[in-house]
Amino acid sequence: MKKKWTAALLAGAMTVSMLVGCGSTGDSETASESVQSDTKGQEKVEADSTANDGASSDEEITIKLFSNLPDRKNGQGLVEQMIIDEYMDANPNVTIEVEALDEEAYKTKFKAYAMNGMPDVVSIWGQPSFLDEVLDAGVLAELNEEDYLDYSFIAGSLDGFKKDDKLYGLPRNTDIMLFYYNQKMFDDNGWKVPATYEELLSLCGDIQAAGITPVAMDGGDGWPMACFLTDIMVKIAGTDYADIVSKAVAAGDFNAPEIQQATQILVQSADAGMFQIGYDSQDYGTAMNLFTNGQAAMFCMGSWECSMALNEDIAPEIRDNIRAFTMPTIDGGKGKASDIAAWNGGGYAVSANSQVKDEAIKFLNYMYQPDKLSKYGWENGVGLSAQDQTAYLTGSETELQKQVMDILKNAGSISGTPINDCGPSAFKTAIESEIQGVSNGSTSVDDFLAAIGAACK
């Protein structure tokens, strides 16, 4: 019985067409420049690596790892640290130094690093807003795609990390945008998982009436709300989402009716009190804690937070009752319930100018051995990796994990890159700031669309 189920999952995951979407536009213009800078980087690396080849294998090597996972005791950060410790045990001459920052701080510092001298192994995002400029600057080392044929990456998951058919990084997760909810709280109050957006809104009204915050939202950072907007758009435009957004970014014109409607829905929802008071200034931790302390009934976040179900800091009566659903369908929208907002975002890469490039790639490959990131990630409930995880099903998965896996298995299509990551980083900065203004009502929808359009030019 289980075999059959895993096979179905595998098939499901493989057949989901991975629309990388908006990455293509604009690539060709900069291609010739980047090839030049790439070769320059390449030569330097080769010189470096020949110098290293002469050294004996027990030479002391330090690999600097720059990570976006500051919490080393839970979830994904724990998994990363476990692999690092294992690697250092297996290779006593290698020391791996970790610098870990929150996503926002990480991205800021990454760009600062990119100017001159990156750490050896870095977290990256296979999305235009992040990767285009990084690859143009030639700071990442090219990887040999053939090396990874046995690593069982899900079809299409590497696409976001490629440029001109060359591979520069490997994806860590498959991320799905979810509403986490507290099953027990729902049951106790007779609330039901909504099937349509209308139901979601009226559910939020009921929850509010009970004196509880409906949805905890990390609005201070801007990107979760952009993902939320993406999710709404997917339900409105269905599989056309990626197309609409990439056209809008290319033209700097966001007045497409789907985008307008989605923004309006976001504004209405925020206005109706769907999110906690002060959501637009609160950070990730604050929003999540509202939910994990039972102050909010739902929490809008990506599938990587599935590890909440195993987090010892969260009280068991909440931790054990966390479940998830995806954005409900919107009346008149083209998107079906099975068209979900999901993408292969985060991952790792090696710096092109690393002094210990060979060793760094060796470590990278070690992490991606299917029984490392994927297996440990699965066991620690961090959600779905970008590799085939079916071999590691233990039967003792948390309910939440099973649910999320079902969601992906049953997906008819997945969206690809969220809207904020589809343009240059100036666009990303603009939309993540402007979306706060439009959702809290101090900017009109038209001004919002005009402002993010202007940032693309």
Add this chain to the structure above:
Amino acid sequence: MKEDSIHIGKVILWVVLIAVAVIQLFPLIWLVDFSLGSSNEMFTNGLLIIPEKIRWDNYVKAFVDGNFLHYLRNSVLINTLAVVLVVIISIMAAFACQRMKWKMSALVSTLLVMGMMIPIHATLLPNYKIYNMLHLTDTLWALLIPYVAFSMPQGMSLMTGFIQSLPKELEEAAVMDGCGIYRIVFQIVTPLLKPSIATVAIMTFLNNWNEFMMASTYLSTPTWKTLPFSVLEFTGEYSSNYAVQFAVMALTAAPAVIVYIILNKQITKGVAMGAVKG
């Protein structure tokens, strides 16, 4: 009648002073109070809590996982070095510009003091580039150089004022005895500047002790990170545990507060002198 109004005046005076004291201190008391409870106790309606169980282990976690000792050591080391350098450099430069005879003395003096007008954060971007090129990022120098550079103008301006007010006779006598300039600067003038050195030291310390913008831009590994990083890194690591976050904040604030309470007279004097004259 007059007695009464004096009495009422006294009462108002005390009320005002105590009210301000409460406003200044209460947030800190609140911080310490909640740092001893558990995270769930945050969500109460009261102003303060009596923790069900006093959780000292919050502080143990903060102390160990916040890298407290290591960062404290770095902070002390870097700030002490910065103070020593600022004092020496500004005494030397101030003496040369104030006492010695050369054409450019006024120009150089103005130039060095002018640094005070430059907003320190405007140099974050270019300095990052420079330090990177010279491989100074993530070293002690990446902090020491800007700390010295941005405290020097104030030190220089204070020292210039103090040296100006010293009587020249002592130096003249020293010259008669055959002292060289360096001996005059370090053995005759410097001891006379003791109170001003204290002022410069206190101002430099206060300026740099709590700095983190440059530290977080120029440093990457924990090797040289300073005390504020206990808080900055910790909140990410323990995002789901408020009480421990509170503990690390209280712990990080403690050294400076304790030193301040012990040395409060000297620091008060130093700040007053430094702020008015600098």
Add this chain to the structure above:
Amino acid sequence: MKKLYSNKPVILSLVLPGLLVFLFAVLAPICLSVYYGFTDYSGMGEARLIGFDNYANLFHDSAFGRSLKNSLLLAIGFICIQHPLAILVAAVLDKLQGKAEGIFRCIYFIPNVISVAVIAYLWKFIYNPDFGLLNNIAKAFGHPGKINWLSQQNAIWSVLIVLIWHGFGWGMLIYYTGIKNIDPVLYEAASIDGANWWTTFMRITLPMMKPVIQINVTMAIISALKQMETVYLLTNGGPNNSTQFVANYLYQQAFKAFKYGYGNAIGVVFIIICVLATVTLNTIFKDKQEA
């Protein structure tokens, strides 16, 4: 003596360390900023010279305008709220004798020695609408609570409160020292004339404090311009740039939006504004003193 005091190599050796530090850590970065301010450098890859484009864009950049406006608001807040309070408290404190005086002075200054990192995070909690201290106080007074202190409309004022709270002791201490330096004979004369506390304060304390007030006002305006750290951690300029300040904005533009060149152009303008403000304030106050 003259010969000894005009020995060029010795002079050079004394001034050189200071000059080197200045050249390396202040002048060189400024020059580099000026250069990058004329480029479209993204932070990686090649830099292309684009003339004054960055500066032209700055004029139309509403977030930059908002940053300057916020600095102005902050300066006004400091001058109209923090400083009058600080002077009054300093004057009241001066009336107190004995141990209590020292204790209060010490308490008022304590927030000042605490790191901005701690202060900013602490106030994030204090402002939290769900369990923050301020809302619990509001509830204690019968308000339903859940006030959104950091909303787009309120955030800048909330930032101002934090800064006033944090810097209060510093301002108070300087006024306090100023008051202590006033010749007691003046007060005695006033009390013989039968002046009450308020008249004495208005007629003697305030006028005698003029130079101190001028210094403090200058410092308030400059620190309002230079504001970065508190905002960086408390709101990071949000929601939607409503608490943006120049230093924070240039940092964001350079390291977040991949506009290193533009960030440097902001830096150059920022330096010019700060220098101009300092020089202007100093000239105004100098003229007044002489007049």
